[in-house]
Amino acid sequence: METFLVYTFIGLTTAAIYAVIASGLVLTYTTTGVFNFAHGAIGMLAAFAYWQMHEAWHWPTLVAVLVDLLVLGPLLGLFLERVIMRGLGGTSEATKLVVSISLLVAMIGLANVLWNPDVGRTVYPFFNGRKIRLGPTALSYHQLITIIVAILVALGLRLLLTRSRLGVTMRAVVDDPALTQLNGAHPTRVAQFSWAIGCSLAALGGVLVVSSTVLNASGLALLIVNAYAAAIFGRLRSLPLTFVGAIILGLADGYLRGYLPQNDYLTALPLAAPAILLFIVLLAMPNRRLRTHVRTREYFPAPTVRGAVLFCIVVLLGGLMMATTMSTIDLPTYSQLFAIGIIALSLVPLVGFAGQISLCQLSFAGIGAVCMAHVGINGNPLGFVVAILVCGVVGALVALPALRLQGIYLALATAAFAVFLDQWVFHLPDFDVGPIHLGSTTVVPHIMHFSTFSLGSVNVSTVKLFGYNVITPTAQMVLATVLFVICFAIVCFIRRSRFGRRLLAMRDSEAACATFGLDLLGTRLSVFAMSAAMAGLGGALYGTQLTAVTPDRFNFVAGLPIFMMVVVGGAGFASAGLFAGVSLNALLPFMTTVFNSFGKYQLILTGGVGIGLGREPSGAAPQIATGFIALREDLPVIVSMLCLMVVTWAGRLINLYPNWPMLIALFVIFVGAVAIASRRRLVARGIARAAVTGAAAADVEEVPLEWVGVTVPWTPELLAKTEQVLGLGSVTYEAVGAATIRRGGAS
Template sequence: MEQFLAFGIVGLSTAAIYAVIGSGLVLTYTTTGVFNFAHGAAGMVSAFVYWQLSVGWSWPVPLALAAVLLVFAPAFGLMFGKTLAPTQGLGDAEKLVMTIALLSGLIVAARWIWDPNASRSLPRFFVDKPAIDLGVVTLTWHQALTIAVAVAVAVGLRILLYRTRTGVEMRATVDDRALVGLTGADPRRANRIAWILGIELAAIGGILIAPLVTLDAAQLSLLIVSAYTAAIFGRLRNLPMVFVGAVVVGLLESYLTGYLPQNEYLPGLRLAAPALLLFVALLVFPHGRLRGRDRRVGAVPLPTLGGSAAFAAVIVTLGLMLATMLTESDLITYGAMFAWGVIALSYVPLLGFAGQISLCQLGLAGIGAVAYGHLGPQGQWWALLAAMGIAGLVGAVIAIPALRLSGVYLALATAAFAVVLDRWIFTLPSFEVLGVNVALFDQGSVSITGPDLFGLKVDTTAGITVFAAVCLALAGFGVALLRRSRFGRRLIALRDSEAAYATLGGNLLVARVAVFALSAAIAGLGGALYGMQVRAVAPDQFNLVAGLPIFLIVTIAGLGVVGAGMFTGLVFAGPLNVIPVLWPALLNLSQVLPALGGILFGGGVLRDGAVAPLRQEWFPMLRDRVVAPLLLVAVLGLWGLRLLDAIDGWGFTGGVVFVIVVARIWNSARTRPEPDPSVVPVEWWGIRRPWSPDDKEVLDRGVATGS
């Protein structure tokens, strides 16, 4: 009994921290309409700043706490509020981009500032004081402080939200911002207060939990999964139920630590328990309308068959160029662009066509990689199809329980699944199911070889690169055909309105299961190709944090654009790898680029995606019957010079860039319309033609309308 109570005390103290963090998350959501995936990262950064002040620079603890909670956290909250303000006019997926970009960027920034290889720890509060004796159990002062803070936060938030004018303004702002403004209140001020308080609570939670765990950027940021679970218990709006959910999560973690049987299959279950509970809570609890949900969505481009075939040919040609020009080590790095492209392409039918948000695509790619590795140890060709089928089956299984979820809730469910894969499933040793031996990573890594295509063994890195390029080309062409098909049009209708889709006779279950299975199969293919490229894969290559940049770059490229896959592969293999090679000091800066791109996207700079302006500005020259053939000849000529060692790799790259720019300028000059001599610019009125009495009226009207 004493042990049971002791674990209960530990669980309640942990639950208090989850309650503080979760209440801050709910506060910002209920008052701003933005679900902040970076809430835990804000607490993580605050904990690192507190460590820097109190341990790194030896500031007194009260002064360090005051600096973090009274200066840094409020300023951080204002930064969050200003950065996330433009998300009000975005759709579900685009709204998540900004907060996921902040999450990914803050993790990279923390690793940049504080070396992750250095060990850091924070002392618990009042560690020098004797524990409080409660008779049966003892309570440390840190635990007592944590519980007291949670109680104070609960009381304070209740009073603020329901007993003060500011609280009423904060809750009303998200329902009707314009109406609140008409009452004389300031919606912007209410949002600023909400962000300050929300990040303040995240900072308090981060500082309280940091002494209990390792100071690691990703680990501290993902502790938010437990707070997500608590928030879902409260259905993102009920603070008392958030505290109930926190107690459930805290006690579950503590009692699993104390009473979970010691064997090789269950240690990861304790780590994955909050994510499992989050998934269950999402399915069990009813969810109301997503507050601030915006159903306005953009059009999905319709690719032409000729353009899609030409783009596929370009991808294969690029694969051939890389295979013939790069060394073995460079091919392992840069040739992986095609595998990353296939994984990224899996988002296009799922998120771009059907509007279904998934944050577990990289985990599904890991399933495809490990399935191919075990089923095809000699590169059997059928193992690749089997790996795609297994990944597709897992995707279908995810879709069935997640049928009633959408938007933020679906993103949370798929993120929880990714965490379960990473923390538990991928760590399992081999086991048997109905007499069939099932092996995943088997607590290590899995070796993967190239395919044997009916006697043609593709076992060299160059051959695998070309094979991956062909797979990306075929997958991209297939997705383009899907967009043009009846099923593709149905998926877009599903994205536009699920209710209307069902009312018109569409089967939501079939459509969602089919698109989840298809996208998972594509991701599984990409995972197998990536494993072939690098020869061996480990679980940490397919975790949730590693998959966030892919989601960001695909969204930046443009949802529903078939070229988003190749764009993502080029970004991963290009700037993210080239910058550290040329300028090693900029390694961390290159890693934060996807997050910066996500912030620019949410801010409206790349609102229409990056591929659309590229297509508009650069693709017309490929349809020019004079410029396009000469450009092709020039690029092939540079390729030949490189194969003859007449120029090096940088010479080839610079030459290609030069001829493309020249072709663009030439095409613009050829297609520029001739000026109409009868049209006189307004600044020449009265000089090149006589001034008329109507001109003044035209100018006055133009000034008045701003045209």
């Protein structure tokens, strides 16, 4: 009985913290429509700030807490609202998600820069953990305060939302922002207010939780993610249900810690429990209605065959150049860009074409690496095949229950799956299953041996292809390049195929697709399975590059930058795969070798790039592409460029000069080619325009007069005709500012 009470109190304390955090999340989501993935990270920053003020500067507890909650929290909220969140109107769920995930990543980076992660820090509970007797057991003041605070927050929010004018306005804004504006409310002010309160609540949660855990940036930011399950329990709307969810979650956590048998299989289960509960709660969500058209700002045109082929050639050439010129020390680092690139590419059909969200692609890659480790022993290339097949099946199995979900809920379900894998499954010892009989039917005929990372790291051997062992860094780089180019071509092909058009159609309107007789479930299942399979291939390749693979390479947080960079690169363009690979696994290591301290700021920078997405939702690819379109269309310039590049490369190969001059020369050749192609395009267009103008003059009668100046240029004849039709008499025109036409003279 006594232990039961102890674990109940522990559970209730956890519940109280979850409730405080989750209610802040619900508040901002309902009033602004942004599900803030960084909510936990805000709590984390507040916890660090509390440590700084209280433990480092020795401020009194109360002062430190009040500054944290009443000054820093609200200020951060106002800042986020003004600078980041306000620009997110009219963007897709994926874009909103990326911005808040980027914020999460950037905040973890910021914490690591401000507070050196290698230094251990402890925060003591309030009143130094003193306890009061309560019947047969004791309760610390800290626990008591936490529970009381949660109750006060519940009462306070209730009063705010039902009794205050501001609260009522907040509820109205949820229902119809435009209408409340007509009634004299200020939706912006309401949004500012809820961000301020939301951040303050996150800060409160951070301050309360920090004494019972280690002060570690990513750990703390994700511990708080557990609270999201409580918010989902309230369907992101209802605060009372959110509190109920928090209590269930907290108690489950307390009792699992207290009563779960201790063995290698179950020790890590409590860590994964909130993720499992989150998944279950999500599955219990009611069936949603078929999605109808939502206007978004993104646009992803199909790649031309020529553009795709050119891209493949350039990537192949680039891979070969790297393989032949880089030192064997650098090569293993840089060849990873293609493995990560394949994992990133796998997101393009899913996120870009079909408009689905998956935050567990890197987990599929982890499964792929495990398959490669166990099947690809001694370089058996069958490992790749098994990785592709297993990941395809697992992807479909995850998708089957999760596909009823949409947007943020799908994101959370896939996040829950990723956390479930990296907190529990990837830490399981080997186990056997089978034979299993269900009644008279045999489900599993033999003993099946399952093994993930065997409680540590597994070794992945290099592949033997056609009797050749791909073991040297050079050969590995070539293999990675070739596999990437194949996957790139597949994604381009999908975009131009029937299947790709269907995915894009489904992204826009499921309802319309259903009325043509499309099997929505089957289509979504196949894109999910296909994308998981490609991620599995990427993971298997990644495994052969790393040789010794640990589960933390494939954890949830490690996967976030890949997702981010694909969306930043333009989720609907296959080139976004290369963009993600290059920016994460080539540019960052390169910058770190150039500037030593760069590594420290890497996360902040990555996060910052993602946050900027709010301004250009179609991503970077189209902007980069506009510069190259001229080049793509200009075959002579392409061919000369490629020839020059090959010559430069050949010069390096016969050791005429070292790498640096080659890099600079390649860069100059490329920029020069783009410039020349653009120039030639302009000239060609000038000729084309002259031809059009001539044609237009020939059939003046044909042009509707309203279009004069828009589709055809002004000519004196057309001007005269317009004047005649409008009955203006004699009119003189003069250019004023931006082509303003002023009427003058006598009429």
